[in-house]
Amino acid sequence: MTPIDSSTMTTVAAVMVVYLGVLLFIGWRAARRTHGGEDFHLAGRSLGAWSAGISSTASSESGWVTLGAVGMTFAHGVSGLWYAPGCLLGYLVNVYVVAPRLRPLSADQGSVTLTDIITRRWGDPRNVLRVTATTIILVCMMGYVAAQMTAAGKAFSSSLGLEGRTGYLFGIIIGAVVITLVTSLGGFRAVAWTDLFQGLLVAAALIALPLYAVMRLGGFDALVQGLGSISPHLLTASGDRVGPILWGFVIGQLGIGLGYPGMPHVITRYMAARNDREVQRLQVIAMLWGVAVFYGAGVVGLVGRVMLPDLADGEQALMALALKLVHPVLAGLLLAAVISAILSTVSSQLLVAASAVSYDIVEETLGKARDDRRSLLLGRITVVVVGLIGVLVALTEVRLVFWFVLFAWSGLGAAFAPLILLALTKNAVNRHGALAAMLTGAGVTVIWNLGRDPVASAAAFGRSWWIALLAAAVIIIVGEVSKAFAPADRVAVVAAAGLIAMSWWLVQQWGLANVYELVPAFFLAGLAALVVSRITTSRD
Amino acid sequence: MEQFNLSLGAHLLLWVFPLALIILVFVENHFDGPEGEPRQ
Numbered sequence: 001m002t003p004i005d006s007s008t009m010t011t012v013a014a015v016m017v018v019y020l021g022v023l024l025f026i027g028w029r030a031a032r033r034t035h036g037g038e039d040f041h042l043a044g045r046s047l048g049a050w051s052a053g054i055s056s057t058a059s060s061e062s063g064w065v066t067l068g069a070v071g072m073t074f075a076h077g078v079s080g081l082w083y084a085p086g087c088l089l090g091y092l093v094n095v096y097v098v099a100p101r102l103r104p105l106s107a108d109q110g111s112v113t114l115t116d117i118i119t120r121r122w123g124d125p126r127n128v129l130r131v132t133a134t135t136i137i138l139v140c141m142m143g144y145v146a147a148q149m150t151a152a153g154k155a156f157s158s159s160l161g162l163e164g165r166t167g168y169l170f171g172i173i174i175g176a177v178v179i180t181l182v183t184s185l186g187g188f189r190a191v192a193w194t195d196l197f198q199g200l201l202v203a204a205a206l207i208a209l210p211l212y213a214v215m216r217l218g219g220f221d222a223l224v225q226g227l228g229s230i231s232p233h234l235l236t237a238s239g240d241r242v243g244p245i246l247w248g249f250v251i252g253q254l255g256i257g258l259g260y261p262g263m264p265h266v267i268t269r270y271m272a273a274r275n276d277r278e279v280q281r282l283q284v285i286a287m288l289w290g291v292a293v294f295y296g297a298g299v300v301g302l303v304g305r306v307m308l309p310d311l312a313d314g315e316q317a318l319m320a321l322a323l324k325l326v327h328p329v330l331a332g333l334l335l336a337a338v339i340s341a342i343l344s345t346v347s348s349q350l351l352v353a354a355s356a357v358s359y360d361i362v363e364e365t366l367g368k369a370r371d372d373r374r375s376l377l378l379g380r381i382t383v384v385v386v387g388l389i390g391v392l393v394a395l396t397e398v399r400l401v402f403w404f405v406l407f408a409w410s411g412l413g414a415a416f417a418p419l420i421l422l423a424l425t426k427n428a429v430n431r432h433g434a435l436a437a438m439l440t441g442a443g444v445t446v447i448w449n450l451g452r453d454p455v456a457s458a459a460a461f462g463r464s465w466w467i468a469l470l471a472a473a474v475i476i477i478v479g480e481v482s483k484a485f486a487p488a489d490r491v492a493v494v495a496a497a498g499l500i501a502m503s504w505w506l507v508q509q510w511g512l513a514n515v516y517e518l519v520p521a522f523f524l525a526g527l528a529a530l531v532v533s534r535i536t537t538s539r540d
Numbered sequence: 541m542e543q544f545n546l547s548l549g550a551h552l553l554l555w556v557f558p559l560a561l562i563i564l565v566f567v568e569n570h571f572d573g574p575e576g577e578p579r580q
Contacts, residue, residue, distance in 0.1 A: 235550055280569070
């Protein structure tokens with residue numbers, strides 16, 4: 001980016017401080033209304049359409065929407081926009097299929113988390129489903145939280161003009177302290193309210209900036225001519241891709257949407273909606289937000305390509321355009337929007353990870369802290385501990401954790417999305433099928449992801465099929481020793497291992513590694529759920 | 541000077557799809573029937 005003068009930087013930093021102050025104020029207000037466990041984990045099922053709708057969408061879109069999505073159209077032109085229909089089709093399924101069914105089901109069951117939905121839907125006498133689901137959620141969420149904290153640290157340090165390693169560390173700590181404090185004090189309600197504020201900020205930025213930038217460029221035709229003169233490929237839906245590469249790309253981008261019904265930090269918003277009427281209103285709000293944000297980000301990237309020919313990193317286009325085109329106060333708000341996209345996701349994921357530990361493990365699996373005040377205290381302490389771990393991982397940059405981030409979206413999506421859709425729409429699955437689906441979804445995601453880059457990870461990929469079988473053996477042994485497994489659970493684990501090994505074979509023999517792993521993992525997990533349910537009975 | 545245009549696919553991807561989606565959402569909301577008492 002071009003160097004910024006110090007008065008602009010001071011103004012931007014002042015706007016950042018106000019923005020952080022607003023977050024803390026919202027957290028404090030929410031804390032005053034949070035009195036017990038269900039309040040902390042689900043805002044007492046009291047959310048209106050705006051907070052439930054915007055919070056669900058803002059939580060699902062992390063920094064990638066203001067950075068990665070912008071970078072896609074900056075690099076590939078209009079063909080970089082394929083993520084938009086993919087994500088919006090995911091939104092459609094979530095708000096029209098999942099939300100209207102999930103809210104009443106969770107209220108009737110008294111479910112608080114996604115894990116609750118699964119275990120209460122099919123029964124879980126020995127906590128097999130709860131332990132499996134919680135493990136997958138924790139592994140994916142901790143990696144996610146740490147990665148988002150790293151992104152927030154980078155965005156804060158560049159917005160506040162902090163330089164070098166010290167600036168980066170300071171940026172991480174500022175973001176982490178504020179968001180951990182807000183989440184710990186106000187729980188779900190604070191997360192939903194801050195998401196609403198931040199989500200509206202993101203939407204305003206991604207509506208106003210592209211409109212203004214296109215106007216400054218001389219109108220839409222000037223944008224088209226500018227892109228065409230760089231390369232005519234920037235004006236087509238296929239770009240410079242042809243044949244199988246084009247289809248693989250399009251299917252992969254559309255496949256992103258398959259993950260939405262399985263995101264615990266997204267679908268718990270629907271569970272917290274006040275009533276069915278709020279869900280009906282939420283549908284319009286969420287869809288409009290999605291269209292505005294995805295297409296706004298896309299147009300920012302297109303304009304950036306024309307207006308900022310020397311920009312080396314297209315993902316910085318929004319921030320660079322903000323500093324180039326508008327008054328420093330507005331630039332500060334636009335940079336706050338970039339950080340908002342990150343922090344709204346961090347807070348939601350922090351809460352899901354904390355709920356997984358304090359509610360799913362300590363309260364439900366171990367049967368501790370069942371009274372409301374102790375549950376609230378336990379939730380708050382867990383948020384702080386999870387936040388601290390996230391900061392430590394982000395600061396020390398533990399590579400293994402960041403490796404898990406590669407699987408976070410697709411792993412959660414494949415493990416839970418088919419299961420949630422089956423739980424809400426069909427009566428053809430039992431708890432053994434549910435176990436098989438979670439293991440298959442998570443396992444196939446890892447195998448397929450490794451296969452995507454067989455040169456870099458050839459050894460790991462080559463070993464992965466027997467690691468899958470070894471993992472299945474370990475799960476069965478643990479299940480037997482702990483006396484948790486019914487005979488049909490063994491069938492579920494063997495079926496999952498078989499499908500994972502089969503997916504390894506598909507990648508090896510058919511060269512399907514370029515297909516986005518969520519697509520095969522999603523369908524194989526659904527298949528596992530239906531087939532295992534068919535060949536087992538729900539009796540032990 | 542050469543004039544450039546969006547391809548048909550680019551038109552569909554860039555504005556036809558989101559516009560059609562927004563219209564569908566409003567139509568669905570309009571015809572979703574009168575809102576009764578909210579179910580708690």
